[in-house]
Each structure stands twice: as structure tokens, then as C-alpha cells.
Amino acid sequence: MSGGGARSLALHGGVLALLLALHFVLPAYHHGNLARIMVLASYAIGYNILFGYTGLLSLGHALFFAAGMYGMGLAMRHAGLGPGPALAAGLAAGLAVSAAMGLLALRTAGVAFMIVTLMFAQAGYLALLYFGAWTRGDEGFVIQQAERILWGIDLSDPGNRYLAALALFALCLLATLWLVERPFGKVLVAIRENEERARMLGYNVFAYKLGAVILSGTVSAAAGAAYGLLFGYVGATFASVQYSIFPLLWVLLGGAGTVLGPLIGTLFMFYLIDLSSGVTSAYMLVAGVVLVLVTLFAPQGLAGLLRARLWRWLP
Amino acid sequence: MEFGPHLVLATLEGAVTAAVLALTAVGLSLVFGVMRVVNVAHGEFFMLGAVLAWWVTSLIGGPPALGFAAALVVAPLLVGLLAAAADMTVLKRIDYDPERTIVATIGLLYILQQVTLMTYGADARPVEPPFNTRLAIPWVTFAEGRPQLIWPWGLGTTSYKLAVIGAAAAVLAGVWLVMTRSRIGLLMRATQLDRDMALAFGIPVERIYALVFGLGAALAALAAVLIVPISQAHYLMGGDPLLLSFIVVIIGGLGSLPGTLVAAILIGLSDGIISVFFSPTLAKILATLLVALVLVFRPQGLFGLRAA
Amino acid sequence: MTLLSTRGLTKRFDGLHAVEDVDFDLPEGQVRALIGPNGAGKTTFVGMLCGRITPSAGTVAFAGRDISHLPAHRRIGLGMAYTFQITSVFARLSVAENVALAARRKVRGALGVRRMVARSLARVGLEGQSGQIAGTLSYGHQRLLEIAMGLAQRPRLLILDEPTQGLSEAEITGFKALLRDLSASATILLIEHNMSVVMETADRVTVLDFGRILAEGSPAEIHADRAVQAAYLGTA
Incomplete structure (x- = not known):
């Protein structure tokens, strides 16, 4: 654990330094892609906390991502808030929605938990469409450049956007790294490994x-709010089932219950889908094939x- | 139209929905009941049934009845075989682990849907019904104190819709007979009760699983062949049947065939009636919330007594 | 002082009486063995004590407090520890982490936890294996790890559900010594099939049969009891 601690700090610090270095050398197209990937990887990190470390497979995380995105976007659009308070509104929305979902869905387990989360997220998605007068439904709405200036920094500028995405990702990565070494994180792993045993050690498993x-849910919401703000668009697509499946796919591919897995999986899938969508409109085929292959042959994912x-010490 | 005839019409439309839904949901319920896994790709097997029906009928040509009869046999058979193959290559290898099966069938869902998009395309295509006589329905009114038979405009159905209801009922009766009276049904029920015990008694559990998975998918495909002359075949059409089957299976009690049937009739009938009064989106919101809350507060279903 | 007592404790499954109207008192400091034929309701009974199973009727009191309505984790928090009949360690975590998870409920601070882990592992003789992954331990060592986890909780009452099941003769001998050592610091409720363990370690024995208490007494009295012999012979 002691040697592993230093090595893991070096590895993850190295990855962050590499991402920073790429900011200066990448061509515009990949630079833009990587900014997106880092925000989506932050979403995957949020998903990984529940799926990878706690062992709860949710099929409804798009609800949290969208709660952050719409909490931010609607606060701007209808309450006229600036980007800072709007981001806070997105986080608060994510917190409230995930607390409500948790209180209900955690009364179930296993397959029922998967279906309940799927259904709640679907209800949320449909509600976005139903209240189209407020949310502009499927069409979504654009956040104007003038509204995307946070603390004097224009987030619509590609360079600033990249650095903001990196800051978010670094924060999420270091937070997970810290979390898994804390007693709280270790209890989550214990629950994943053997819930009944954890309860009989005196842990309030439900809590x-x-x-x-x-x-x-709140980390996922932060990613959703950041995505809307950085790329200037809020739309119901981000609440659809597909956006619940994506983080599952990224985390499974990258390695559930590993700190770097979400980034690796998001990076791979993003480029796989990007490449295949140049060839065919049926690009989600790649997602399907990868899901089946990973389930069959590499349930522990790439980092796993x-x-x-x-590296047995990999956290 | 007055309220009364309107209700009759909604009920008739609902009965068609219920019939098709019952077939689809019984397929899903059968797979869950015997194999204890949830097949998320179930809606795509439904979609494949419809697409194959279009393919078979346009390949054969000639009178609509001929092509349709061929589709009724070929589409469920092909879909069933495909599903059995998926069972043996994928689900068997992950040992039917409930959570991994869901993930794998989500993958399967995208594969089936996207391959259909690449080959069949994004268009919705119709299939001609084998027969389609319009049947007007009379209505009784009281004029000057005497009952009088009238034929309200728009109140009616078609012979094909009635045939769909009849065919679904016949197939469901067949499934029930197979499950309760035949040797293969006995083997299925034995496998459902205790997989390890069934294995110990020399029941070929793996073959039963492949059969059940194929049969479940074939029922969905059959339902789709029946409905495709009324709706149309499209590569994204699998979503709604999947959602509705989920609702039916969960409300009816996971794995309980009679519960599934009752719920299918109830949901199918009310779907027609509710969509007269509510917007379809609102109806779907309420339905998804209902499923979630039933699972949270009454996991044995509204009608089932057995724990899932 | 009575540490644990039940009144009228009953559990029915679908009309079957697994445990029927049990009044049970366990004084502080005692080693009590709970024996009985298979299906007598022993595991159901202790399951109701520590909150894994909800009773159909009756009450449980611990340290003078009615705990009938407390969830399992609260009862554990009050000073119970339970080791599972079927070995139930965190198989993919290290031995030390297994014990640390148990210790953190009672000990604050990383240093204190590490000390408690070392002390608990030393008491069961697993100090050499602390870095190993728990699932790779031999079966006997996994049972010892279970007990170390129980110790790290510093319980007032330690409930051991068939701790010697599947152990070798040598391991059982070691276990008896460990049990005598443990009895100095905790009250112990022991479900046990192995009569030599019961005879050599228990202060008193309670016999459960068909969900009811058939007899209670010193090991020697129970050994001589005709009804107990009949109950065992009846199922042999």
C-alpha cells in the first residue's frame, strides 16, 4: 500500500500532466475531442463510484447528467442567473434528484434496481419532452457565448474550454483517488464485495x-452542467437511455472499480464511435459489439x- | 360520435393492443420465469419479426394472404433460431449471471437494431393485410321512447383486427397447453423450480434454456407479424413493445404467466382508453413511474403473490 | 447480570414454526453452547438475536435494553458480533483489510486501526498472512479470519455459528484453546455440532429441538439427559 501510494500518485499525476501537455500540441480537431472526452470521463468517474466501487449497476444515470445540465441551463434561461450560480443550481438539482432516486431505488437490489433506475430515468426524459414549453424538448436550446463567461474567462474559447474540462476532470480524478483510500470508500468496496457481511460488521449499509x-449522482450532474456550459447546448438527447448506457459502457470497457478506467474507456469509445460514424449512420453498432465482447471476454475492463x-497496486 | 360508441371503439382498439402485448409480454415473462434473466433485447426481436415479415411478403409477392401466411411461419422461426444462437454464444458463456445478462442483451439490442438500420434502412414500410373487410358496428339509441338500431359513422373495425385477437388467443392457449400438459413444458417447469436439481436429474438444462430463449423471442416476432399490417415495420419500433412488456411483466408479477396475461389485457385496454384522454407522452410518464413504484413497493407485482 | 434475554421469541415460515416461544437468558461472561439436531431452529434463533431475521413474535433485550425493533447494524453497534456459518469474508480484499473493516467501527484513527488489526490477527495466529488476499486462504484460515473480524469489533457478545464446521482435528484443538482465551474478554454464544468442543469449552448448554428449548444445564447434565439423547438419536 505504501509503495503503491507513491506509484499511483506518480501515475495519475503523470496522466494529468500529459493531458495538460497535449493542450499545447494537439491539432484543433483532436483538441476539441479531448475536451469533450474529459468532461464525459468525469461523468464516467461519477458512474464508477456507484457501479465500480459500490457494485450497484444503475441504468438511469442520464437522469443525473441531465439534472445537472438542465438545472444549469434552465436557471440561466428562465431565472437569468450567471454561469457561476447556474452551475451551482445544476449541482443542487443533481443532489436533489439523486437523493430522491436513491431513497426509492435502494429499496430494491440487483435486477430490480437496474429496472427501477431505468424507469425513473425514462420518466425524467419523457418529462423533459412533455414540458417542452420550458425545456424546448428534443430541439434543446443554445447557451449564447455572452452567457458563458465565468469569472472573466470566456469558456466558448477552445483553449479555455480545454483547460476548464481538464480542471473538472482533475478534480474528479483526485477526489476518487482520495475517496478510495478513505474509510468511506473502503466500506463501499466492502458492500460491493459482500453486503450482508458489511451489515453484520455494524455498517448501516443503506446509508x-x-x-x-x-x-x-452529483459528480454526474457536475459533468452534465459543465458539458452544457462548455459546449453551449442543452438538449433532451442527453437524458435518453443512450446516455445511461454510455457511462456503463465506458466504465466496463475501461475497468470498473479502477480510478483510471473511466478515462481509458471514454477515450476508446469516443474514438471508436467517431471513426465508425464516418463510415455508417449505424455507429451505435460499435457500442453494442463492445458491450457484448467486454461482457464475454474482459469483465474487469482494460485497467482491470x-x-x-x-500493476497490482493500481487503485 | 357520442361517448358510448367512442368507448366501444377505444375498447376494440385496446383489445388488439392487448392481444399483441400479451404475446410479446408472455415471451419476456417465459424467459424471466424459467431462466431468471431479463432480456433487454426482447423489443428488437419484435422489431425483427416485423421487418422479416415485410421481407418475406415482398419476396414472395402474389396475393397478400400467401406472403403473409409464409411470414407467419418464417419470421418467428428465424427470430427464434437467432435468439437461440445468441443464447448459446453469449448468455451461456456468462453463465446467465443476471446483471451481466442485462448488459449483454443491451449490447445485443444495439447490434440487432443497428444492423437492421444498415441493411433494411431507416424507412417505415407497410405490409398488406391478408384480408381486411370493414365491419360496421350497430348502436342502440332511444328515440321517442323506442329502441332504435343505428350505424354511427366511424364506429367499426376490420375483419383483420378481429383475426389478430383470435390468433393471439389461440397461440396463448397453445403456450399454456405446452407449459402445463406437455413433457417439454414439464421439463421447463422443473428447470424453473430448481436448476441444479433439474441438472442432477439429467434434464438438459442448457438445451431447455436455448429453447426457452428462442421461444420467447419467437413469440415477440409472431406478435410483430400480426401487428405489422396495422402499423408498419421500422428499425426503431422495438422500444415501445419492450417498455410495455416490462410494465406488463412487472405489474403481473415477475415470471407469473397468468399474472402477465391479466396485466396485458388490463394495460392494453387501458392504453387505448387512456390515450383518448391524456397525451401519449403523459401516459408513458405515468406508466414508467408506475413500474418503478411497483418494483419499489410491491415487487411481487400487483396480482402475483409469489416473491420475485 | 443478564447480557442477553429473549421472551416468547417465535418465528413462523408459512405456518411452519421454526422457533417457538423461546425464553432465553445469557448472563455476562458465560460461554453458552446452543446445540440441537439439524433443523432445530438454531440459526434462525441467532438470526433473530442479531437482527438478520425479523421475529413473528417476542422480544429481544441486550444489556437491559429492548432491541427488538433495532436494525442489525444498530445491534452490532451496541456490542454484538456475529460470525457466519458459511464462511463469509471479503474474498477479494486482503486479510488485514478484512479485519480493518471490522475494527473501524470501534477504533478511530489509522494508527489505532492498524494496531487493532495486528492484535486481532495475532490472537488467532494469522499475523503472517495479513497481506494475503482473503479468498486465497485455506478454509480453516478463513474461519480463523472470521473470528479475528469478530474480535476486532471488541464485542460484549460474540455469536459464533458453527465455527468448527469443516475444520481438521488439529485445527479444532487449536480452536478450543482460542475459545478459552476469548472467554476472558467476551460473553460467547456458540452454535456447535461437535460435542467435544461443547463439553470442553461451554459453561452451560441450551438444547433446541423443533424450535423449542428442550433442556438447559451444565455440559455434564446435558450429556446425561435422556430427552436430549432421544432427540439426537431420533435424527441420527
Whole structure:
């Protein structure tokens, strides 16, 4: 653990330094992609807290992502808030929605939990369409450049946008790293490994799981709010089932229950889908094939394979 | 039209929905009941049934009845075989782990849907019904104190819609007979009760699983062939049947065939009636919330007594 | 002082009486063995004590307090510890982390936890394996790890559900010594099939049969009891 601690700090610090260095060398197209990937990877990190570390498979995280995005966007559009308070509104929306979902869905387990989260998220998506007068439904709405200036920084500028995405990602990454070394994180892992045993050690399993849902949901909401603000668009697509499946796919591919897995999985899938959408409109085929292959052959994901074969200390 | 005839019309439309829904949901319920797994790709097997029906009928040509009869046999058979193959190559290899099965069938969902998009395309295509006589329905009114038979404009159905209801009922009766009276049904029920015990008694559990998974998908495909002359075949049409089947199976009690049937009739009938009064989106919101809340507060379903 | 007592404790499953109207008192400091034929309701009974199973009727009191309506984790928090009949460690975590998870409920601070882990592992003789992944331990060592986890909770009452099941003769001998050592610091309720363990370690024995208390007494009295012999022979 002691040697691992130093090595893991070096590894994750190195990854962050690399991402910063890429800011100066990447061509515009990939630079823009990587900014998106880092925000989406932050979403995956949020998902990983619940799925990877606590062992709860949610099929409804798009609800949290969208809660952040719409909490931010609607606060701007209808309450006229500036980007700072609007981001806070997005976080608060994510917190409230995840607490409500957690209180209800955690009364179930396993397959029922998956279906309940799926149904709540679907109800949320449909509600966005139903209240189209407020949300502009499927069409969504654009956040004007003038509204995207936070603390004097114009977030619509690609350079600033990249650095803001990196800041968010670094924050999420370091927070997970810290979390998994804390007693709270270790209890989550214990619940994933053997829930009944954790309960019989005296842990209030429900409270810990609720904490995990809220933390996971709020991080996902932060990513959603940041996505809307950085890329200037808020739309119901981000609340659809597809956006609940994506983080599952990214985390499964990258490695559930590893700190770097979400980034690796998001990076791979983003480029896979990007490349295939140049060839065919049926680009989600790639997502389907990867889901089946990972389930069949690499349930521990890419980072999990690394951990099993090379670096046992990988957190 | 007055309220009375309107209600009759909504009920008739609802009965068609209920019939098709019952077939689809019984397929999902059968798979859950025997194999204890949730098949998220179920709606795509439904979609494949409809697309294959279009393919078969346009390939054969000739009178609509001929192509349609061929589609009734070929589409469920092909879909069933495909599903059995998916069971043996994917689900068997992950040992039917409930959570991993859901993830794998989500993958399967996208594969089936997107391959259909690449080959069949994004258009919605119609299939001609084999017969389609309009049947007007009389209504009784009281004029000057005497009952009088009138034929309200717009109140009616078609012979094909009635045939769909009849066919679904016949197939469901067949499924029930197979499950309760036949040897293969006995083997299925034994596998459902205790997989390990069934294995110990030499029941070929793996083959039963492939059969059940294929049968479940074939029922969805059959339902789609029946409905495709009324709606149309489209690569995204699998979403609604999946959602509705979920609702039916969960409300009816997971894995309980009679509960599934009752719920299908109830949901199918009320779907027609509710959509007269509410917007379809609101109806869907309420339905998804209902499913979630039933699972949270009454996991055995509204009608089932058995725990899931 | 009575540490644990039940009154009228009953559990029915679908009309079947698994545990029927049990009044049970366990004084502080005692080692009590709970024996009975298979299906006598022993595991159901202790399951109701620590909150894993909700009773159909009756009350449970611990340290003078009615705990009938407390959830399991609150009862554990009051000073109960329960080791599972079927070995139930965190198989993919290290031995030390398994014990640390148990210790953190009672001990604050990383240093204190580490000390408690070391002390608990030393008492069961697993100090050499602390870095190993728990699932790779031998079966006997996993049972010892279970007990170390129980110790790290510093319980007032330690409930051991068939701790010697599946152990070798040598391991059982070691376990008896460990049990005598443990009895100095905690009250112990022991579900046990192995009569030599019961005879050598228990202060008193309670016999459960068909969900009811059939007899209670010193090991020697129970050994001589005709009804107990009949109950066992009846199922042999």
C-alpha cells in the first residue's frame, strides 16, 4: 500500500500532466475531442463510484447528467442567473434528484434496481419532452457565448474550454483517488464485495449506499452542467437511455472499480464511435459489439486487465 | 360520435393492443420465469419479426394472404433460431449471471437494431393485410321512447383486427397447453423450480434454456407479424413493445404467466382508453413511474403473490 | 447480570414454526453452547438475536435494553458480533483489510486501526498472512479470519455459528484453546455440532429441538439427559 501510494500518485499525476501537455500540441480537431472526452470521463468517474466501487449497476444515470445540465441551463434561461450560480443550481438539482432516486431505488437490489433506475430515468426524459414549453424538448436550446463567461474567462474559447474540462476532470480524478483510500470508500468496496457481511460488521449499509448514489449522482450532474456550459447546448438527447448506457459502457470497457478506467474507456469509445460514424449512420453498432465482447471476454475492463497482469497496486 | 360508441371503439382498439402485448409480454415473462434473466433485447426481436415479415411478403409477392401466411411461419422461426444462437454464444458463456445478462442483451439490442438500420434502412414500410373487410358496428339509441338500431359513422373495425385477437388467443392457449400438459413444458417447469436439481436429474438444462430463449423471442416476432399490417415495420419500433412488456411483466408479477396475461389485457385496454384522454407522452410518464413504484413497493407485482 | 434475554421469541415460515416461544437468558461472561439436531431452529434463533431475521413474535433485550425493533447494524453497534456459518469474508480484499473493516467501527484513527488489526490477527495466529488476499486462504484460515473480524469489533457478545464446521482435528484443538482465551474478554454464544468442543469449552448448554428449548444445564447434565439423547438419536 505504501509503495503503491507513491506509484499511483506518480501515475495519475503523470496522466494529468500529459493531458495538460497535449493542450499545447494537439491539432484543433483532436483538441476539441479531448475536451469533450474529459468532461464525459468525469461523468464516467461519477458512474464508477456507484457501479465500480459500490457494485450497484444503475441504468438511469442520464437522469443525473441531465439534472445537472438542465438545472444549469434552465436557471440561466428562465431565472437569468450567471454561469457561476447556474452551475451551482445544476449541482443542487443533481443532489436533489439523486437523493430522491436513491431513497426509492435502494429499496430494491440487483435486477430490480437496474429496472427501477431505468424507469425513473425514462420518466425524467419523457418529462423533459412533455414540458417542452420550458425545456424546448428534443430541439434543446443554445447557451449564447455572452452567457458563458465565468469569472472573466470566456469558456466558448477552445483553449479555455480545454483547460476548464481538464480542471473538472482533475478534480474528479483526485477526489476518487482520495475517496478510495478513505474509510468511506473502503466500506463501499466492502458492500460491493459482500453486503450482508458489511451489515453484520455494524455498517448501516443503506446509508452508505445512499451516500454513494448521491455522490455519484452529483459528480454526474457536475459533468452534465459543465458539458452544457462548455459546449453551449442543452438538449433532451442527453437524458435518453443512450446516455445511461454510455457511462456503463465506458466504465466496463475501461475497468470498473479502477480510478483510471473511466478515462481509458471514454477515450476508446469516443474514438471508436467517431471513426465508425464516418463510415455508417449505424455507429451505435460499435457500442453494442463492445458491450457484448467486454461482457464475454474482459469483465474487469482494460485497467482491470492491467491491474491483474502488471500493476497490482493500481487503485 | 357520442361517448358510448367512442368507448366501444377505444375498447376494440385496446383489445388488439392487448392481444399483441400479451404475446410479446408472455415471451419476456417465459424467459424471466424459467431462466431468471431479463432480456433487454426482447423489443428488437419484435422489431425483427416485423421487418422479416415485410421481407418475406415482398419476396414472395402474389396475393397478400400467401406472403403473409409464409411470414407467419418464417419470421418467428428465424427470430427464434437467432435468439437461440445468441443464447448459446453469449448468455451461456456468462453463465446467465443476471446483471451481466442485462448488459449483454443491451449490447445485443444495439447490434440487432443497428444492423437492421444498415441493411433494411431507416424507412417505415407497410405490409398488406391478408384480408381486411370493414365491419360496421350497430348502436342502440332511444328515440321517442323506442329502441332504435343505428350505424354511427366511424364506429367499426376490420375483419383483420378481429383475426389478430383470435390468433393471439389461440397461440396463448397453445403456450399454456405446452407449459402445463406437455413433457417439454414439464421439463421447463422443473428447470424453473430448481436448476441444479433439474441438472442432477439429467434434464438438459442448457438445451431447455436455448429453447426457452428462442421461444420467447419467437413469440415477440409472431406478435410483430400480426401487428405489422396495422402499423408498419421500422428499425426503431422495438422500444415501445419492450417498455410495455416490462410494465406488463412487472405489474403481473415477475415470471407469473397468468399474472402477465391479466396485466396485458388490463394495460392494453387501458392504453387505448387512456390515450383518448391524456397525451401519449403523459401516459408513458405515468406508466414508467408506475413500474418503478411497483418494483419499489410491491415487487411481487400487483396480482402475483409469489416473491420475485 | 443478564447480557442477553429473549421472551416468547417465535418465528413462523408459512405456518411452519421454526422457533417457538423461546425464553432465553445469557448472563455476562458465560460461554453458552446452543446445540440441537439439524433443523432445530438454531440459526434462525441467532438470526433473530442479531437482527438478520425479523421475529413473528417476542422480544429481544441486550444489556437491559429492548432491541427488538433495532436494525442489525444498530445491534452490532451496541456490542454484538456475529460470525457466519458459511464462511463469509471479503474474498477479494486482503486479510488485514478484512479485519480493518471490522475494527473501524470501534477504533478511530489509522494508527489505532492498524494496531487493532495486528492484535486481532495475532490472537488467532494469522499475523503472517495479513497481506494475503482473503479468498486465497485455506478454509480453516478463513474461519480463523472470521473470528479475528469478530474480535476486532471488541464485542460484549460474540455469536459464533458453527465455527468448527469443516475444520481438521488439529485445527479444532487449536480452536478450543482460542475459545478459552476469548472467554476472558467476551460473553460467547456458540452454535456447535461437535460435542467435544461443547463439553470442553461451554459453561452451560441450551438444547433446541423443533424450535423449542428442550433442556438447559451444565455440559455434564446435558450429556446425561435422556430427552436430549432421544432427540439426537431420533435424527441420527
